[in-house]
Amino acid sequence: MPAASHPTSRFDLTIRNGRISNADQTFFADIGIKDGVIVEIGENLESGERDVDAAGKWVLPGGIDSHTHIEQLSGMGVMCADDFYSGTVSAAFGGTTTIISFAAQHRNDRIPAVLEDYSRRAREKAVIDYGFHLILANPDEQALQHELPAVIESGITSLKVYMTYDKLKLDDYQLLDVLAVAGEHGAMVMLHAENHDMIRWVARRLLERGHTSPKFHAVSHDPLVESEATHRAIALSRLIDVPVLIVHVAGTETVDIIRKAQQLGAQVYAESCPQYLFLEAKDSDLAGLEGAKFCCSPPPGDKASQEAVWAGFKDGTLAVYSSDHAPYRFDESGKLPKGDATTFKEMANGVPGIELRLPLLFSEGVMKGRLSIEEFVALTATNHARMYGLAPRKGAIQVGADADIVIWDTQRRTTVHPEILHDAVGYTPYEGREIQGWPVEVYSRGRCVVKDNALQVERGSGQFIARSRPDPVVKRAEPAPQRKAFGNFIGLKSAALSK
Ligand code: URP
Ligand code: ZN
Ligand code: ZN
Numbered sequence: 001m002p003a004a005s006h007p008t009s010r011f012d013l014t015i016r017n018g019r020i021s022n023a024d025q026t027f028f029a030d031i032g033i034k035d036g037v038i039v040e041i042g043e044n045l046e047s048g049e050r051d052v053d054a055a056g057k058w059v060l061p062g063g064i065d066s067h068t069h070i071e072q073l074s075g076m077g078v079m080c081a082d083d084f085y086s087g088t089v090s091a092a093f094g095g096t097t098t099i100i101s102f103a104a105q106h107r108n109d110r111i112p113a114v115l116e117d118y119s120r121r122a123r124e125k126a127v128i129d130y131g132f133h134l135i136l137a138n139p140d141e142q143a144l145q146h147e148l149p150a151v152i153e154s155g156i157t158s159l160k161v162y163m164t165y166d167k168l169k170l171d172d173y174q175l176l177d178v179l180a181v182a183g184e185h186g187a188m189v190m191l192h193a194e195n196h197d198m199i200r201w202v203a204r205r206l207l208e209r210g211h212t213s214p215k216f217h218a219v220s221h222d223p224l225v226e227s228e229a230t231h232r233a234i235a236l237s238r239l240i241d242v243p244v245l246i247v248h249v250a251g252t253e254t255v256d257i258i259r260k261a262q263q264l265g266a267q268v269y270a271e272s273c274p275q276y277l278f279l280e281a282k283d284s285d286l287a288g289l290e291g292a293k294f295c296c297s298p299p300p301g302d303k304a305s306q307e308a309v310w311a312g313f314k315d316g317t318l319a320v321y322s323s324d325h326a327p328y329r330f331d332e333s334g335k336l337p338k339g340d341a342t343t344f345k346e347m348a349n350g351v352p353g354i355e356l357r358l359p360l361l362f363s364e365g366v367m368k369g370r371l372s373i374e375e376f377v378a379l380t381a382t383n384h385a386r387m388y389g390l391a392p393r394k395g396a397i398q399v400g401a402d403a404d405i406v407i408w409d410t411q412r413r414t415t416v417h418p419e420i421l422h423d424a425v426g427y428t429p430y431e432g433r434e435i436q437g438w439p440v441e442v443y444s445r446g447r448c449v450v451k452d453n454a455l456q457v458e459r460g461s462g463q464f465i466a467r468s469r470p471d472p473v474v475k476r477a478e479p480a481p482q483r484k485a486f487g488n489f490i491g492l493k494s495a496a497l498s499k
Contacts, residue, residue, distance in 0.1 A: 009046065009047060009048055009049055010032065010034065010039070010040075010046060010048075011032040011033055011034055011039070011040075011045070011046070011047075011048030011049070012033055012034055012035065012048055012049045012050070012446060013032075013033040013048045013049065013050050013051075013052065013403070013443075013446050014030055014031065014032050014033070014045050014046070014047055014048035014050075014051050014052070015030065015031040015033070015052045015054050015059060015405060015407070015443075016030045016045070016051060016052065016053050016054060016055070017030065017053055017054055017055035018030075018031070018054030018055075018057055018058070018059030018407065019054075019057070019058050019059060020041075020059045020060075020397050021058065021059075021060055021373045021374055021376075021377050022061065022374070022377055022382070022396050022397055022398070023374055023375075023377045023378035023381075023382035023383075023395075023396065024374060025374065026373060026374065029041050029042055029043060030042060030043065030044065030045035031045075031059070031397065031403070031405065032045045032046075032048065033048065033403040033443075033446045034446075035446070036402060036403055036445035036446040036447070037400065037401070037402060037403060037445075037446070038397065038398065038399055038400065038401050038402075038403050039399060040399065041397070041398070041399060052407070052441065054407050054441075057407045057408060057409055057410075057440070058373070058407070058408040058410055059397065059405060059406075059407055059408075060095075060373075060376075060377055060381070060397075060405070060406050060408060061377055061381040061382065061394075061395055061396050061397050061404060061405065061406070062095070062096065062097025062098065062381065062394070062404030062405060062406050062442065062443070062444060063091075063094070063095045063096035063097060063098075063357070063358045063380045063381055063406065063439075064096065064097070064098045064099075064100075064380070064381045064384035064385055064390065064394060064395060065091060065096045065098070065099045065100070065322055065323050065325070065354060065357060065384075066099075066100040066133075066271075066320060066322050066384040066387070066388050067100070067190075067247060067248070067271060067273070067320075067322030067323060067324045067325075068087065068091070068099045068100070068101045068102075068322075068323060068324075068325045068354055069101065069102055069324075069325060069326045069327070069350065070082050070083065070084055070087035070088075070099070070101045070102075070122075070325070071083040071084050071087065071101075071118075071121055071122075072101070072102050072103075072104050072118075073104055073106065074104075074326070074328075074348060074349070074350070075162060075164075075165030075167050075168045075349075076165065076167070076348060076349065077106075077167060078328060078333075078334060078337070078348040079333070080326065080327050080328065081327040081328055081329045081333070081334060081352075081423070081424040081425050081426075082325070082327045082352075082354075082423050082424050082425070083121070083125055083424070084101075084121055084122045084124070084125035084126045084130070085125040085126070085127065085459050086422065086423055086424040087099070087101070087325070087327070087354060087423065088125070088126045088127045088128045088130065088462055089127055089422045089455055090354050090355040090421060090422040090423040091128060091325075091354045091355065092127060092128050092442050092444070092449045092450050092455070093355055093421075093422045093439075093442075093450055093455075094354060094355035094356060094357060094358050094359060094439065095358040095359070095406045095408070095439030095442060096128065096354065096357070096358065097128050097129065097394075097404040097405075097406070097442060097443070097444040097449070098128060098129045098130065098131070098390065098394055098404065098444075098465065099128065099129075099130050099131075099354070100130070100131045100132065100133055100158070100384075100388060101118075101122070101130060101131075101132060101133075102132065102133050102134075102135050102160060103115050103117075103118035103119075103132040103133070103134055103135065103156075104135040104137075105134065105135055105136055105137045105138060106137055106167060106168075107137050107138050107167065108138075109137075109138075110142075110147070111134065111136075111143055111147040111148070111151060112147065112150075114134075115132065115134070115151065115154075115156070118132060119132075119464065122462070122464065123460065123464065124459070124460050125459055125460060126460065126461075126462030127449060127455070127457050127458070127459065127460075127461055127462050128444050128449060128462045129394075129402075129404075129444060129445070129462050129463050129464075129465050130462055130463075130464060130465065131155070131156065131388070131390070131464065131465045131466075131467050132156050133156065133158045133159055133160050133190060134148075134151055134156055134158075134159040134160070135159070135160045135161075135162075135168065136148070136159050136160070136161055136170075136178060137162075137167065137168045137170075139170065139174050139177050139178050144177055144178070144181050148178075148181050148182075148185070148187075149181070149185050152182075152185045152186065152187045153185075154466065155464075155465070155466025155467050155468075156466075156467070157186065157187050157188065157388065157389045157467045157468065157469055157470060158187055158188040158189070158190060158245075158388055158389075158467075158470065159178070159182065159187060159188075159189060159190065160189075160190040160191070160192065160247070161174075161175060161178055161189060161190070161191060161192070162191075162192040163175070163191065163192060163193055163194055163195065163196060163229045163232075163233065164192065164194040164195070164196040164199060164229075164297075165192075165196070169196050172232065172236060175191075175233070175236050176236055176239070176240065179236060179237060179240055179242040179244070180240055180242065180492060182242060183240065183241070183242030183243075183492070183493065183494050184492075184493045186469040186470070187469075187470070188243060188245055188269075188387065188388060188389075188470040188472075189237075189242070189243070189244050189245065190244075190245045190246075190247050190271075191233045191244050191245065191246050191247065192247060192248070192297075193226060193229035193230040193232075193233045193246050193247075193254075194221065194225045194226055194229050194297060194298060195224075195225045195226075195228045195229045195232075198222070198224065198225045198228065199220055199221055199225055202219065202220045202222065203216075203220040203344075203345055206219060206220055206344075207343060207345060212343035212344060213289070213291065213344065214284045214286070214289060214290075214291030214292045214294070214295050214344050214347065215281075215282075215284045215285040215286075215291050215344075216344045217284065217295045217297075217299055217344040217347075217349075218281035218284060218295075218299035218300075220344070220345075221297060221298055221299050223250070223251035223252070223253060223254070223298075223301060223305070224253075225298070226249075226250055226251050226253075226254050226298045227251055227253040227254045227257055230246055230249075230254045230257050230258065231257050233246060234246075234257065234258070234261045234266055234268050237266065237267060237268060238261070238264075238266050238267075238479070238483075239483075240487075240492055240494060240497065241267065241479050241483070241487070241492075241494040241496045241497045242267065242494060243267035243268070243269065243470070243472060244267070244268055244269070245268075245269040245270065245271060245320075245387065246258060246268065246269070246270045246271070247270075247271045247322075247324070248271060248272065248273050248276070248296075248297075248298060248322075248324050249270050249271065249272045249276065249298075249309065249312070249318060250272070250276045250298040250299065250300060250301055250305060250309070251298065251301055251305050251308070252301070252304055252305045252308035255270075255308045255309065255311070255312040255317055255318070256308075258270045258312070258317055258318075259312070259315070259317040262317060265478065265479075267472070269319050269320075269387060269472055270312070270317060270318045270319065270320075271318065271319070271320040271321070271322050272309045272312065272313065272318045272321060273321065273322055273323060273324045273353065273357075274321075274323065274353045274356065274357050274360050274361065274430075275296055275300050275324070275351050275353065275429070276300055276301070276305065276306065276309045277306055277309055277310065277360075277361070277364070278306075278360055278364065278430065278433075279294055279300040279351075279429055280300050280301065280302055280303070280306070281299050281300055281301055281302065282302070283300070283429065284299070288340075289335070289336060289340065289342060289347075292330065292335040292336065292342070292344075292347045293330060293335065293351070293427050293429055294351065294429050295335075295344070295347060295349060295350075295351070296324065296326060296349055296350045296351045297349045297350075310370060313371070313375070313379055314370075314371070314375070318379075319378075319379070319383045319387060319472075320379065320383050320384050320387055321357070321361060321379040321380055322357070322384070323352075323353035323354045323357040324350070324351075324353065325350075325352055325353050325354035325357075325423075326348075326349065326350020326351060326352070327350070327352040327354075327423055327424065327425045328347075328348035328350055328425070329424070329425060329426055330426060330427055334347075334348045335347045335348055351429050352421075352423055352425045352427075352428060352429075353430075354423065355421050355422060355423060356416065356421070356428065356430050356435075357380075358380055358439060359414070359435045359437065359438055359439070360430065360433070360435065361376060361379070361380065362376060362408070362435075362436075362437040363434075363435040363436045363437050366437070367410070367436045367437055377396075381394070381395045381396070382395040382396055383395075386470070386471045386472065387470055387471075387472055388467055388470055389467035389468040389469050389470050389471070390465065390467055390468075391471060393465070394465070402444075402445050403443055403444075403445055403446040404443065404444050404445065405442075405443045406439045406441070406442050406443070407439070407440055407441040407442075408437055408438065408439050408440065409437070409438055409440045410436070410437045411436075411437075412436070412437065412438040412440065413434065413435070413436050414434075414435045414438055415432065415433070415434055415435075416428060416430045416431055416432060416433045416434075416435060417431060417432075418431065444457075444462070445463070447461070478496060479496050479497060483497065484496075484497065
């Protein structure tokens with residue numbers, strides 16, 4: 001519990017002498033915080049109830065991780081290793097102060113019950129602020145007409161739909177139905193874009209020939225699997241002029257397709273993740289089943305695709321950098337449901353990354369000169385806030401915003417081992433990496449969450465954040481002339497199509 005503020009002090013907390021970076025500028029100042037909110041930024045501010053000296057340190061907005069799977073049943077029906085306690089503790093130690101996690105509907109679930117269930121579990125356990133995206137697996141009439149509009153109204157202003165996985169996949173007709181409702185009510189649709197039939201056709205032939213080991217996961221997810229589905233998703237979005245956000249972009253061709261669509265004025269946004277900058281498909285070519293620790297969908301590619309993802313972040317094609325933290329233990333509960341006999345088709349898809357997301361990008365991006373600190377802040381916080389309706393409350397150090405602030409020690413050097421992490425996974429695909437720069441003090445709404453390498457808050461002290469409508473970063477162009485009259489004919493409410 002924070003101490004009551006001193007009667008003569010205007011601030012509960014003053015963070016002094018820091019080098020502050022937002023997405024648009026870097027400057028030196030003090031930050032005055034009252035009741036969890038930044039109330040003043042300036043030079044020589046008066047002391048607060050507590051003073052923190054950030055001299056020599058970098059002071060950044062708390063990270064926002066808008067793609068995390070926590071305490072969730074996956075598309076293959078496997079429960080994640082992290083619950084809302086270990087998942088949010090791990091996030092906080094990595095400099096993240098807000099996560100957006102998935103509340104996953106499976107085919108026979110009703111949406112209100114799904115949300116109630118996830119909300120209760122997160123409320124009891126989360127130590128940082130959180131929101132939800134709805135995973136929609138059954139867009140029936142009740143969902144489309146009633147449940148989805150109510151969900152969006154309640155502050156869950158984004159949803160994720162899948163083009164693959166037997167238990168989650170929607171067909172193109174269903175995707176259009178979902179996009180139309182999202183467009184009408186102002187929600188962001190996140191798309192897992194992979195061609196289901198291409199994957200299963202190749203996978204079946206691999207398995208028939210005895211190619212069962214983890215490295216064949218990447219073979220069965222050829223880069224064309226992602227690029228074809230991405231192209232199709234963009235066409236569906238453009239047909240009815242509704243925004244989409246392609247998540248976990250991995251491949252060179254996919255980055256190019258998205259960039260070209262954006263140049264045409266399509267409302268297409270995109271995300272990528274640490275695994276596509278720092279891992280390669282060949283990492284999964286290990287003895288036994290060890291390679292399963294590196295398998296996610298889409299799979300990481302090669303040096304060229306890593307460069308394409310860096311370029312996409314640099315030129316804004318990829319607006320958000322998230323973890324896609326999908327934590328599965330290396331045992332029968334996760335990666336190895338059939339023990340030593342598990343094939344690449346049976347292991348849980350996904351890699352952990354919630355805690356190392358920011359340190360990896362800080363070290364390889366900012367410290368090595370590939371990204372400016374302002375670009376880092378945009379990719380890790382500010383763009384998430386705008387894309388998912390958290391701005392202006394989160395994503396920037398500014399007066400009126402929540403005091404979600406992380407103090408970085410740029411000189412600290414860390415060698416990655418599973419033991420230094422706080423998730424419940426037991427391994428990390430980044431083991432052995434050398435990292436320069438680390439988030440050493442983490443504040444969420446002015447509460448000190450992490451300091452001196454120790455957690456400072458109670459289980460359940462995070463808050464659900466009801467989000468407003470997304471305000472994407474990239475500006476749209478007019479739809480093609482032949483599609484302009486289209487909206488009226490088929491009863492669409494898209495502004496650009498019903499003019
Ligand atoms: O392999 C992955 N990415 N697993 C997590 C589920 C998803 O599709 O994001
Ligand atoms: Zn996905
Ligand atoms: Zn995911």
